[in-house]
Amino acid sequence: MASAWDVRLSDVLGTPSDIYRSLRPPVTHLQQHPARRRAHACTPRAASSTARVDEQAAAAALEAGSSSGIESVAIAMPPQAGNGVRVRVQDLSKVYTTRKGSFVAAENISLDIPAGKMTALLGPSGSGKTTLLRLIAGLEEPSDGSIFFDDEDATWVPTQEREIGFVFQSYALFKHMTCAQNIAFGPSVRKMKIDVNSRVRELLDLIELPHVGSRRPAQLSGGQRQRVALARALASQPRLLLLDEPFGALDPTIRASVRQGLKAIIDKVGVTSILVTHDQEEAFELADQVIIFNRGQVVQMGSPEELQSAPATPFVLHFIDDVNLMPANCQFVRRLGFKTEKPYVMCRPTVFDVSKAVPQPDEPRFAPATVSDRIDIGIMIKYMLKFDDGVVVEMHLKGVEHARPIAFDLQQRVYVRTDPQNLVAYYPDEIASTPL
Numbered sequence: 380m381a382s383a384w385d386v387r388l389s390d391v392l393g394t395p396s397d398i399y400r401s402l403r404p405p406v407t408h409l410q411q412h413p414a415r416r417r418a419h420a421c422t423p424r425a426a427s428s429t430a431r432v433d434e435q436a437a438a439a440a441l442e443a444g445s446s447s448g449i450e451s452v453a454i455a456m457p458p459q460a461g462n463g464v465r466v467r468v469q470d471l472s473k474v475y476t477t478r479k480g481s482f483v484a485a486e487n488i489s490l491d492i493p494a495g496k497m498t499a500l501l502g503p504s505g506s507g508k509t510t511l512l513r514l515i516a517g518l519e520e521p522s523d524g525s526i527f528f529d530d531e532d533a534t535w536v537p538t539q540e541r542e543i544g545f546v547f548q549s550y551a552l553f554k555h556m557t558c559a560q561n562i563a564f565g566p567s568v569r570k571m572k573i574d575v576n577s578r579v580r581e582l583l584d585l586i587e588l589p590h591v592g593s594r595r596p597a598q599l600s601g602g603q604r605q606r607v608a609l610a611r612a613l614a615s616q617p618r619l620l621l622l623d624e625p626f627g628a629l630d631p632t633i634r635a636s637v638r639q640g641l642k643a644i645i646d647k648v649g650v651t652s653i654l655v656t657h658d659q660e661e662a663f664e665l666a667d668q669v670i671i672f673n674r675g676q677v678v679q680m681g682s683p684e685e686l687q688s689a690p691a692t693p694f695v696l697h698f699i700d701d702v703n704l705m706p707a708n709c710q711f712v713r714r715l716g717f718k719t720e721k722p723y724v725m726c727r728p729t730v731f732d733v734s735k736a737v738p739q740p741d742e743p744r745f746a747p748a749t750v751s752d753r754i755d756i757g758i759m760i761k762y763m764l765k766f767d768d769g770v771v772v773e774m775h776l777k778g779v780e781h782a783r784p785i786a787f788d789l790q791q792r793v794y795v796r797t798d799p800q801n802l803v804a805y806y807p808d809e810i811a812s813t814p815l
Protein backbone atom coordinates (compact mmCIF):
# COMPACT_ATOMS: atom_id res chain seq x y z
CA MET A 380 0.00 0.00 0.00
CA ALA A 381 1.37 3.40 -0.91
CA SER A 382 2.04 5.72 2.02
CA ALA A 383 1.29 9.43 1.87
CA TRP A 384 5.01 10.02 1.74
CA ASP A 385 5.15 8.28 -1.62
CA VAL A 386 3.66 11.53 -2.92
CA ARG A 387 6.70 13.79 -3.05
CA LEU A 388 6.67 16.96 -0.94
CA SER A 389 7.43 19.13 -3.91
CA ASP A 390 4.43 17.74 -5.87
CA VAL A 391 2.05 18.70 -3.12
CA LEU A 392 3.51 21.84 -1.64
CA GLY A 393 6.12 23.21 -4.01
CA THR A 394 9.83 22.95 -3.43
CA PRO A 395 11.13 22.86 0.15
CA SER A 396 12.36 26.42 -0.18
CA ASP A 397 8.86 27.49 -1.34
CA ILE A 398 7.48 25.92 1.83
CA TYR A 399 10.07 27.62 3.98
CA ARG A 400 9.39 30.97 2.34
CA SER A 401 5.64 30.58 2.88
CA LEU A 402 6.09 29.78 6.58
CA ARG A 403 8.78 32.35 7.29
CA PRO A 404 7.58 35.61 8.85
CA PRO A 405 8.31 38.79 6.93
CA VAL A 406 11.79 40.11 7.55
CA THR A 407 11.55 42.97 10.04
CA HIS A 408 13.83 45.94 10.52
CA LEU A 409 15.89 44.98 13.50
CA GLN A 410 18.31 46.54 15.84
CA GLN A 411 21.04 44.01 15.18
CA HIS A 412 24.28 43.59 16.99
CA PRO A 413 26.87 45.36 14.82
CA ALA A 414 28.96 42.18 14.49
CA ARG A 415 25.94 40.24 13.37
CA ARG A 416 24.86 42.95 10.95
CA ARG A 417 28.26 42.74 9.32
CA ALA A 418 28.50 38.98 9.26
CA HIS A 419 24.93 38.08 8.33
CA ALA A 420 23.54 41.09 6.55
CA CYS A 421 21.73 38.89 4.03
CA THR A 422 20.55 36.16 6.36
CA PRO A 423 16.78 35.74 6.52
CA ARG A 424 15.64 36.39 10.07
CA ALA A 425 13.59 34.02 12.09
CA ALA A 426 12.34 36.33 14.79
CA SER A 427 12.01 39.90 15.88
CA SER A 428 14.09 40.91 18.85
CA THR A 429 11.17 42.59 20.53
CA ALA A 430 8.19 40.35 19.78
CA ARG A 431 7.71 36.63 19.84
CA VAL A 432 7.03 35.20 16.42
CA ASP A 433 4.47 32.61 15.64
CA GLU A 434 5.79 29.24 16.80
CA GLN A 435 5.10 27.56 13.45
CA ALA A 436 7.25 30.10 11.70
CA ALA A 437 9.95 29.66 14.34
CA ALA A 438 9.75 25.89 13.86
CA ALA A 439 10.15 26.35 10.12
CA ALA A 440 13.16 28.57 10.63
CA LEU A 441 14.76 26.08 13.00
CA GLU A 442 14.18 23.17 10.66
CA ALA A 443 15.50 24.99 7.64
CA GLY A 444 19.25 24.87 8.00
CA SER A 445 21.55 26.52 5.51
CA SER A 446 21.83 23.99 2.74
CA SER A 447 25.45 24.83 2.01
CA GLY A 448 26.52 23.74 5.45
CA ILE A 449 24.46 20.61 5.62
CA GLU A 450 24.67 19.07 2.17
CA SER A 451 28.14 17.73 2.59
CA VAL A 452 27.47 16.11 5.95
CA ALA A 453 26.86 12.39 5.82
CA ILE A 454 24.59 11.90 8.78
CA ALA A 455 23.88 8.60 10.44
CA MET A 456 20.37 8.00 11.61
CA PRO A 457 19.53 8.37 15.29
CA PRO A 458 19.32 6.61 17.69
CA GLN A 459 23.02 6.97 18.26
CA ALA A 460 24.37 7.91 21.64
CA GLY A 461 26.83 10.70 22.34
CA ASN A 462 26.04 13.10 19.50
CA GLY A 463 25.19 16.19 21.57
CA VAL A 464 26.97 19.48 22.04
CA ARG A 465 28.10 21.15 25.27
CA VAL A 466 26.45 24.56 25.72
CA ARG A 467 28.08 27.32 27.74
CA VAL A 468 26.42 30.62 28.47
CA GLN A 469 28.54 33.50 29.76
CA ASP A 470 27.21 36.70 31.35
CA LEU A 471 24.15 36.59 29.10
CA SER A 472 21.52 39.31 29.47
CA LYS A 473 18.34 40.18 27.64
CA VAL A 474 16.65 43.54 28.04
CA TYR A 475 13.30 44.04 26.33
CA THR A 476 12.22 47.54 25.45
CA THR A 477 8.54 48.06 26.10
CA ARG A 478 6.27 51.11 26.11
CA LYS A 479 6.74 51.33 29.86
CA GLY A 480 10.53 51.32 29.54
CA SER A 481 13.11 48.57 29.60
CA PHE A 482 12.59 45.19 31.22
CA VAL A 483 15.42 42.83 32.18
CA ALA A 484 14.17 39.32 31.35
CA ALA A 485 17.55 37.60 31.77
CA GLU A 486 20.34 39.09 33.83
CA ASN A 487 23.97 38.10 33.71
CA ILE A 488 23.37 34.39 33.28
CA SER A 489 26.33 32.01 33.25
CA LEU A 490 25.88 28.27 33.07
CA ASP A 491 27.27 25.08 31.64
CA ILE A 492 25.07 22.45 30.02
CA PRO A 493 26.86 19.11 29.62
CA ALA A 494 26.82 17.23 26.31
CA GLY A 495 24.42 14.33 25.94
CA LYS A 496 22.48 15.05 29.14
CA MET A 497 19.10 16.56 29.87
CA THR A 498 19.10 19.88 31.73
CA ALA A 499 15.87 21.38 33.05
CA LEU A 500 15.32 25.13 33.40
CA LEU A 501 12.88 25.35 36.29
CA GLY A 502 11.25 28.45 37.72
CA PRO A 503 7.99 30.31 38.21
CA SER A 504 6.11 31.91 35.36
CA GLY A 505 7.93 34.95 34.00
CA SER A 506 11.31 34.04 35.52
CA GLY A 507 13.12 34.08 32.17
CA LYS A 508 13.34 30.36 31.26
CA THR A 509 11.85 30.68 27.79
CA THR A 510 13.86 33.82 27.13
CA LEU A 511 17.07 31.87 27.78
CA LEU A 512 15.89 28.99 25.58
CA ARG A 513 15.10 31.38 22.75
CA LEU A 514 18.46 33.10 23.14
CA ILE A 515 20.18 29.71 22.86
CA ALA A 516 18.08 28.95 19.77
CA GLY A 517 18.89 32.33 18.22
CA LEU A 518 15.21 33.31 18.19
CA GLU A 519 16.12 36.31 20.38
CA GLU A 520 19.24 38.43 20.30
CA PRO A 521 21.17 38.92 23.54
CA SER A 522 21.69 42.41 24.91
CA ASP A 523 25.01 41.24 26.33
CA GLY A 524 27.08 38.10 26.87
CA SER A 525 28.02 35.02 24.85
CA ILE A 526 26.80 31.54 23.97
CA PHE A 527 29.23 28.75 23.09
CA PHE A 528 28.46 25.41 21.44
CA ASP A 529 31.49 23.34 22.41
CA ASP A 530 34.34 25.75 21.62
CA GLU A 531 32.47 27.64 18.91
CA ASP A 532 31.13 31.11 19.72
CA ALA A 533 27.51 30.71 18.59
CA THR A 534 26.25 34.05 19.94
CA TRP A 535 25.56 35.56 16.52
CA VAL A 536 25.24 32.42 14.44
CA PRO A 537 21.87 32.51 12.64
CA THR A 538 19.15 30.24 14.00
CA GLN A 539 19.11 28.11 10.89
CA GLU A 540 22.77 27.25 11.25
CA ARG A 541 22.69 26.24 14.91
CA GLU A 542 21.52 22.65 14.21
CA ILE A 543 18.88 22.80 16.88
CA GLY A 544 15.66 20.82 17.24
CA PHE A 545 12.85 22.65 19.04
CA VAL A 546 9.69 21.17 20.53
CA PHE A 547 7.16 23.86 21.37
CA GLN A 548 4.33 23.61 23.90
CA SER A 549 1.87 24.06 21.03
CA TYR A 550 3.86 21.42 19.04
CA ALA A 551 3.79 23.89 16.10
CA LEU A 552 3.23 21.04 13.64
CA PHE A 553 2.44 22.17 10.12
CA LYS A 554 -1.31 21.50 9.98
CA HIS A 555 -1.60 21.16 6.21
CA MET A 556 1.08 18.44 6.06
CA THR A 557 0.84 14.80 7.06
CA CYS A 558 2.91 13.58 9.96
CA ALA A 559 5.41 12.03 7.54
CA GLN A 560 5.72 15.33 5.68
CA ASN A 561 6.18 17.18 8.97
CA ILE A 562 9.03 14.86 9.95
CA ALA A 563 10.58 15.04 6.50
CA PHE A 564 10.41 18.83 6.38
CA GLY A 565 13.82 19.58 7.92
CA PRO A 566 15.89 17.03 5.98
CA SER A 567 14.09 18.02 2.74
CA VAL A 568 14.55 21.75 3.15
CA ARG A 569 18.17 21.20 4.12
CA LYS A 570 18.62 18.95 1.08
CA MET A 571 20.34 16.40 3.29
CA LYS A 572 21.91 13.55 1.37
CA ILE A 573 19.98 10.84 3.10
CA ASP A 574 17.07 8.58 2.24
CA VAL A 575 14.35 10.80 3.64
CA ASN A 576 11.66 8.11 3.37
CA SER A 577 13.62 5.68 5.49
CA ARG A 578 14.53 8.47 7.93
CA VAL A 579 10.81 9.17 8.38
CA ARG A 580 10.01 5.47 8.84
CA GLU A 581 12.78 5.02 11.40
CA LEU A 582 11.63 8.05 13.37
CA LEU A 583 8.01 6.89 13.31
CA ASP A 584 9.26 3.56 14.69
CA LEU A 585 11.36 5.36 17.29
CA ILE A 586 8.30 7.24 18.59
CA GLU A 587 6.30 4.00 18.38
CA LEU A 588 3.75 5.44 15.96
CA PRO A 589 4.63 3.59 12.75
CA HIS A 590 1.07 3.83 11.45
CA VAL A 591 0.45 7.61 11.63
CA GLY A 592 2.65 8.78 8.72
CA SER A 593 -0.28 9.51 6.41
CA ARG A 594 -2.40 11.26 9.04
CA ARG A 595 -2.55 14.98 9.60
CA PRO A 596 -1.77 16.37 13.09
CA ALA A 597 -5.45 17.14 13.73
CA GLN A 598 -6.17 13.39 13.54
CA LEU A 599 -3.85 12.59 16.47
CA SER A 600 -4.21 12.78 20.25
CA GLY A 601 -2.19 15.39 22.18
CA GLY A 602 0.39 12.81 23.29
CA GLN A 603 0.76 11.50 19.72
CA ARG A 604 1.17 15.01 18.33
CA GLN A 605 3.86 15.69 20.86
CA ARG A 606 5.75 12.56 19.77
CA VAL A 607 5.50 13.59 16.13
CA ALA A 608 6.80 17.05 17.07
CA LEU A 609 9.73 15.31 18.76
CA ALA A 610 10.37 13.17 15.68
CA ARG A 611 10.34 16.30 13.51
CA ALA A 612 12.78 18.00 15.86
CA LEU A 613 15.10 14.97 15.69
CA ALA A 614 14.84 14.41 11.93
CA SER A 615 17.77 16.62 10.97
CA GLN A 616 19.88 15.06 13.71
CA PRO A 617 20.27 18.23 15.77
CA ARG A 618 23.19 18.61 18.13
CA LEU A 619 20.89 20.26 20.65
CA LEU A 620 17.21 19.63 21.43
CA LEU A 621 15.20 22.42 23.09
CA LEU A 622 11.87 21.57 24.71
CA ASP A 623 9.66 24.45 25.84
CA GLU A 624 7.00 23.16 28.27
CA PRO A 625 6.44 20.14 26.00
CA PHE A 626 3.87 18.60 28.34
CA GLY A 627 2.01 21.84 29.09
CA ALA A 628 -0.84 21.21 26.68
CA LEU A 629 -1.42 17.60 27.79
CA ASP A 630 -4.14 16.33 30.06
CA PRO A 631 -2.55 15.88 33.54
CA THR A 632 -3.73 12.25 33.65
CA ILE A 633 -1.50 11.24 30.73
CA ARG A 634 1.36 13.68 31.33
CA ALA A 635 3.42 11.34 33.51
CA SER A 636 3.37 8.45 31.04
CA VAL A 637 4.01 10.71 28.04
CA ARG A 638 7.03 12.30 29.69
CA GLN A 639 8.55 8.93 30.49
CA GLY A 640 8.12 7.93 26.85
CA LEU A 641 9.73 11.14 25.65
CA LYS A 642 12.65 10.78 28.06
CA ALA A 643 13.27 7.21 26.86
CA ILE A 644 13.43 8.39 23.23
CA ILE A 645 15.80 11.26 24.03
CA ASP A 646 18.04 8.95 26.06
CA LYS A 647 18.23 6.53 23.13
CA VAL A 648 19.27 9.32 20.76
CA GLY A 649 21.77 10.71 23.27
CA VAL A 650 21.36 14.33 22.17
CA THR A 651 21.95 17.23 24.60
CA SER A 652 18.54 18.52 25.63
CA ILE A 653 17.23 21.53 27.53
CA LEU A 654 13.75 21.31 29.00
CA VAL A 655 11.85 24.40 30.16
CA THR A 656 9.27 23.69 32.83
CA HIS A 657 7.66 25.24 35.89
CA ASP A 658 6.80 21.79 37.27
CA GLN A 659 9.38 20.65 39.82
CA GLU A 660 8.24 17.03 39.74
CA GLU A 661 8.78 16.95 35.99
CA ALA A 662 12.23 18.56 36.25
CA PHE A 663 13.43 16.26 39.04
CA GLU A 664 12.09 13.14 37.35
CA LEU A 665 13.55 13.79 33.91
CA ALA A 666 16.67 15.90 34.19
CA ASP A 667 20.27 15.06 35.02
CA GLN A 668 20.85 18.71 35.94
CA VAL A 669 18.30 21.28 37.13
CA ILE A 670 18.83 25.04 36.91
CA ILE A 671 16.49 27.11 39.04
CA PHE A 672 15.47 30.57 37.84
CA ASN A 673 13.86 33.50 39.55
CA ARG A 674 13.48 37.08 38.37
CA GLY A 675 15.67 36.57 35.33
CA GLN A 676 18.55 35.12 37.31
CA VAL A 677 19.95 31.67 38.04
CA VAL A 678 19.38 30.93 41.71
CA GLN A 679 20.93 27.45 41.93
CA MET A 680 22.01 24.60 39.68
CA GLY A 681 22.83 21.00 40.45
CA SER A 682 21.57 17.45 40.25
CA PRO A 683 18.02 16.82 41.51
CA GLU A 684 19.54 15.14 44.58
CA GLU A 685 21.81 18.13 45.32
CA LEU A 686 18.96 20.59 45.06
CA GLN A 687 16.66 18.55 47.26
CA SER A 688 19.24 17.84 49.94
CA ALA A 689 20.80 21.33 50.01
CA PRO A 690 18.54 24.08 48.66
CA ALA A 691 20.76 27.18 48.48
CA THR A 692 18.18 29.82 49.35
CA PRO A 693 14.77 30.10 51.03
CA PHE A 694 13.32 30.68 47.55
CA VAL A 695 14.64 27.33 46.29
CA LEU A 696 13.33 25.45 49.30
CA HIS A 697 9.94 27.13 49.01
CA PHE A 698 9.77 26.53 45.27
CA ILE A 699 10.87 22.90 45.08
CA ASP A 700 9.16 21.45 48.12
CA ASP A 701 6.01 21.54 50.21
CA VAL A 702 6.88 23.70 53.20
CA ASN A 703 5.15 25.04 56.31
CA LEU A 704 5.41 28.80 56.76
CA MET A 705 5.01 30.23 60.26
CA PRO A 706 5.82 33.36 62.25
CA ALA A 707 9.25 33.21 63.89
CA ASN A 708 7.69 34.16 67.24
CA CYS A 709 5.11 31.35 67.30
CA GLN A 710 4.95 28.92 70.20
CA PHE A 711 6.44 25.96 68.28
CA VAL A 712 9.51 27.92 67.11
CA ARG A 713 10.08 29.50 70.53
CA ARG A 714 9.89 26.11 72.29
CA LEU A 715 12.67 24.85 70.03
CA GLY A 716 14.88 27.71 71.19
CA PHE A 717 15.31 28.86 67.57
CA LYS A 718 16.37 32.51 67.47
CA THR A 719 16.34 34.73 64.38
CA GLU A 720 15.89 38.37 63.43
CA LYS A 721 13.86 37.34 60.41
CA PRO A 722 10.08 37.46 60.82
CA TYR A 723 9.20 34.04 59.35
CA VAL A 724 10.38 30.46 59.48
CA MET A 725 9.71 27.51 57.20
CA CYS A 726 10.19 23.76 57.49
CA ARG A 727 9.36 20.68 55.46
CA PRO A 728 6.32 18.59 56.48
CA THR A 729 8.50 15.50 56.93
CA VAL A 730 10.73 16.79 59.74
CA PHE A 731 8.47 16.56 62.79
CA ASP A 732 8.83 14.19 65.77
CA VAL A 733 5.38 13.66 67.18
CA SER A 734 4.56 11.82 70.39
CA LYS A 735 1.30 10.93 72.10
CA ALA A 736 3.03 10.78 75.48
CA VAL A 737 3.18 13.91 77.64
CA PRO A 738 6.82 15.06 77.59
CA GLN A 739 8.97 14.73 80.69
CA PRO A 740 10.09 17.96 82.42
CA ASP A 741 13.55 17.46 80.86
CA GLU A 742 11.97 17.52 77.36
CA PRO A 743 10.81 21.15 77.20
CA ARG A 744 11.16 21.42 73.44
CA PHE A 745 7.93 19.59 72.64
CA ALA A 746 5.03 21.95 71.82
CA PRO A 747 1.48 20.70 72.44
CA ALA A 748 -0.88 20.51 69.45
CA THR A 749 -4.18 18.95 68.41
CA VAL A 750 -4.65 16.78 65.30
CA SER A 751 -7.17 18.86 63.35
CA ASP A 752 -7.25 16.85 60.08
CA ARG A 753 -5.93 13.60 58.65
CA ILE A 754 -5.77 12.32 55.05
CA ASP A 755 -4.45 8.88 54.13
CA ILE A 756 -3.35 9.09 50.47
CA GLY A 757 -1.82 5.63 50.23
CA ILE A 758 1.86 6.56 49.89
CA MET A 759 1.69 8.76 52.99
CA ILE A 760 -0.58 10.05 55.72
CA LYS A 761 -1.00 13.83 55.95
CA TYR A 762 -1.92 15.43 59.27
CA MET A 763 -2.82 19.00 60.13
CA LEU A 764 -1.47 19.86 63.58
CA LYS A 765 -2.89 22.91 65.35
CA PHE A 766 -0.71 24.41 68.06
CA ASP A 767 -2.29 26.09 71.07
CA ASP A 768 -1.50 29.57 69.69
CA GLY A 769 -3.57 28.78 66.59
CA VAL A 770 -0.64 28.14 64.18
CA VAL A 771 -1.35 25.12 61.96
CA VAL A 772 1.33 22.97 60.28
CA GLU A 773 1.07 20.05 57.87
CA MET A 774 2.96 16.87 58.75
CA HIS A 775 3.63 14.01 56.31
CA LEU A 776 4.28 10.49 57.52
CA LYS A 777 5.75 8.52 54.63
CA GLY A 778 6.26 4.76 54.55
CA VAL A 779 2.70 4.15 55.71
CA GLU A 780 3.32 0.52 56.61
CA HIS A 781 5.37 1.96 59.48
CA ALA A 782 3.20 5.04 59.95
CA ARG A 783 -0.18 3.32 60.26
CA PRO A 784 0.54 1.49 63.53
CA ILE A 785 1.48 4.81 65.12
CA ALA A 786 -1.38 6.68 63.46
CA PHE A 787 -2.92 9.60 65.30
CA ASP A 788 -6.65 10.15 65.71
CA LEU A 789 -8.56 13.30 64.92
CA GLN A 790 -8.68 15.71 67.87
CA GLN A 791 -5.92 13.74 69.61
CA ARG A 792 -3.48 15.77 71.74
CA VAL A 793 0.09 15.32 70.53
CA TYR A 794 3.52 16.81 71.35
CA VAL A 795 5.64 18.07 68.49
CA ARG A 796 9.32 18.90 68.04
CA THR A 797 12.01 18.95 65.37
CA ASP A 798 15.74 19.49 65.18
CA PRO A 799 16.13 23.33 64.97
CA GLN A 800 18.48 22.73 62.01
CA ASN A 801 15.39 21.83 59.99
CA LEU A 802 14.08 25.40 60.28
CA VAL A 803 14.92 28.08 57.71
CA ALA A 804 14.30 31.71 58.59
CA TYR A 805 13.41 34.17 55.85
CA TYR A 806 12.29 37.66 54.96
CA PRO A 807 9.19 37.61 52.70
CA ASP A 808 11.25 39.02 49.84
CA GLU A 809 13.56 35.97 49.96
CA ILE A 810 10.81 33.62 48.80
CA ALA A 811 9.02 36.02 46.49
CA SER A 812 8.94 35.05 42.84
CA THR A 813 8.46 37.06 39.67
CA PRO A 814 7.45 39.65 38.63
CA LEU A 815 9.90 42.11 40.13
Ligand SMILES: Nc1ncnc2c1ncn2[C@@H]1O[C@H](COP(=O)(O)OP(=O)(O)OP(=O)(O)O)[C@@H](O)[C@H]1O
Pocket residue numbers: 428429430431475476477482483484502503504505506507508509510511657814
Ligand atom coordinates in the same frame (compact mmCIF):
# COMPACT_ATOMS: atom_id res chain seq x y z
N1 LIG B 1 9.09 40.11 23.58
C1 LIG B 1 8.99 40.54 24.85
N2 LIG B 1 8.86 41.84 25.14
C2 LIG B 1 8.78 42.29 26.41
N3 LIG B 1 8.82 41.49 27.49
C3 LIG B 1 8.95 40.16 27.26
C4 LIG B 1 9.04 39.61 25.94
N4 LIG B 1 9.16 38.27 26.04
C5 LIG B 1 9.15 37.99 27.35
N5 LIG B 1 9.02 39.12 28.08
C6 LIG B 1 8.97 39.23 29.55
O1 LIG B 1 10.15 38.64 30.06
C7 LIG B 1 9.86 37.95 31.27
C8 LIG B 1 10.38 36.53 31.17
O2 LIG B 1 9.57 35.85 30.24
P1 LIG B 1 9.79 34.31 29.90
O3 LIG B 1 8.77 33.92 28.90
O4 LIG B 1 11.21 34.09 29.58
O5 LIG B 1 9.46 33.65 31.30
P2 LIG B 1 9.21 32.12 31.64
O6 LIG B 1 9.96 31.85 32.87
O7 LIG B 1 9.50 31.27 30.46
O8 LIG B 1 7.65 32.14 31.94
P3 LIG B 1 6.50 31.08 31.52
O9 LIG B 1 6.77 29.84 32.33
O10 LIG B 1 5.24 31.77 31.95
O11 LIG B 1 6.61 30.88 30.05
C9 LIG B 1 8.36 38.03 31.49
O12 LIG B 1 8.07 39.04 32.43
C10 LIG B 1 7.84 38.40 30.13
O13 LIG B 1 6.66 39.17 30.22
